Amino acid sequence: MSENIKGYDTETLGLRLSLLVGSLRASGILDEGGCIHLNAVPVTSVVDGELLAKLCPNCDKQLPVHS
Ligand SMILES: [Zn+2]
Known part of the structure; x- marks a missing residue:
């Protein structure tokens, strides 16, 4: 079966x-490596706390923020 x-x-x-x-x-x-960035963490500005991007700790790829 x-x-x-x-x-x-x-x-x-x-x-x-x-x-x-x-x-x-x-x-x-x-991405090409097959990572789906499930554990991407937000990257925020130290100045005003604005969400700048997301970073995947698995492949170190910076991801755009989809608002
Ligand atoms: Zn990734």
Whole structure:
């Protein structure tokens, strides 16, 4: 039963996953290393506390802030 998960065969699941990853990369959510920046922490200005960016501790990538 391991080759059939909720009606999808593993080939279909792999295709769906690669499409999802492609769209995530295109939108800048997922970087080339495959990190999805789940643990990104906010970077705030020391002057006025304004949120400047987010930083992912996993890959050290600075992410834009989506308001
Ligand atoms: Zn990351």
